[in-house]
Amino acid sequence: MKNAMMKASSSPPSASISTLDPDRRGSGKRLGGQGTGPEIMCVANQKGGVGKTTTAINLGTGLAAVGRKVLVIDLDPQGNASTGLGIGRDDRTVSSYDVLLGEASLNEAVQRSAIPNLHIVPSRMDLSAAEIELVQVERRTHRLRGALRQDEALADYEAVLIDCPPSLGLLTLNALVAAHSVLVPLQCEFFALEGLSQLLGTIDRVRSNFNPQLRLHGVVLTMYDKRNNLSEQVANDVRACLGDLVYKTVIPRNVRVSEAPSHGKPALLYDYKCPGSRAYIQLASEMLRRMQSRRMAGSV
Ligand SMILES: Nc1ncnc2c1ncn2[C@@H]1O[C@H](COP(=O)(O)OP(=O)(O)O)[C@@H](O)[C@H]1O
Numbered sequence: 001m002k003n004a005m006m007k008a009s010s011s012p013p014s015a016s017i018s019t020l021d022p023d024r025r026g027s028g029k030r031l032g033g034q035g036t037g038p039e040i041m042c043v044a045n046q047k048g049g050v051g052k053t054t055t056a057i058n059l060g061t062g063l064a065a066v067g068r069k070v071l072v073i074d075l076d077p078q079g080n081a082s083t084g085l086g087i088g089r090d091d092r093t094v095s096s097y098d099v100l101l102g103e104a105s106l107n108e109a110v111q112r113s114a115i116p117n118l119h120i121v122p123s124r125m126d127l128s129a130a131e132i133e134l135v136q137v138e139r140r141t142h143r144l145r146g147a148l149r150q151d152e153a154l155a156d157y158e159a160v161l162i163d164c165p166p167s168l169g170l171l172t173l174n175a176l177v178a179a180h181s182v183l184v185p186l187q188c189e190f191f192a193l194e195g196l197s198q199l200l201g202t203i204d205r206v207r208s209n210f211n212p213q214l215r216l217h218g219v220v221l222t223m224y225d226k227r228n229n230l231s232e233q234v235a236n237d238v239r240a241c242l243g244d245l246v247y248k249t250v251i252p253r254n255v256r257v258s259e260a261p262s263h264g265k266p267a268l269l270y271d272y273k274c275p276g277s278r279a280y281i282q283l284a285s286e287m288l289r290r291m292q293s294r295r296m297a298g299s300v
């Protein structure tokens, strides 16, 4: 077993983000207030470059900013969520690879980020080997579920966001088997709906074979360009197809959002006033409202 560690990031939380944080209860309740344990949500789409990692980082930061205790699990060997939350490569001594392979507990892999209430399980490049190594391991689809559902440390969190790699391989499958729900970032481009129907098919298969509880939480439109007619057309098609499952909040294409990871910061810390940051704050509050009303309707 590797040593437990909870490293504080060297950079202090920015004043601007603290002012967004009026309520830091960290009640250990599931997001939306019902039951114990966190809402475990995969951020998934088998297409690369659609805004999964950006959404995991900035939605997580937005939720943390209003006092929700959030854990981001980086399940992509590229480790962009870890980099974007300021965890340097040398600091990833215990990672999601160790958790999946049973070499460390979840608690041992958790690190603090610069944002109060937001913790991360980082990933390393060796996670790409896990796709192959897991093939020979018992209950290979349930490794993450086992680690998450057994670890008491998880009870402290209200939400877990799993940043998935751009494929529907064994890593994403582990995330879907471990999760309660799936949030799909969708870039408004020509083949978006085709990719979405493939993902919905996978969610259905995981639900019938491994995880009956799994549901589509919703779709968030990312990198929206209002000057582009295609963006609007695709957004209309997705809304016609999925109705209320599509978030009203749309994330605009915004260069400040793409600059933030190179500074090891979420956009919300890098420039909390830019349109992209504002959209992610709005997304976090829409998510909380939706979960609250779902809870009131008794269907969570
Ligand atoms: N709203 C946005 N505006 C501008 N650039 C964005 C936005 N969201 C993401 N990006 C950039 O697009 C690229 C892909 O985003 P990323 O979140 O890494 O996608 P994924 O995780 O799905 O591969 C990254 O360079 C990221 O900085």
Ligand SMILES: [Mg+2]
Pocket (backbone or CB within 6 Å): 052, 053, 054, 076, 080, 164, 165
């Ligand atoms: Mg990514």
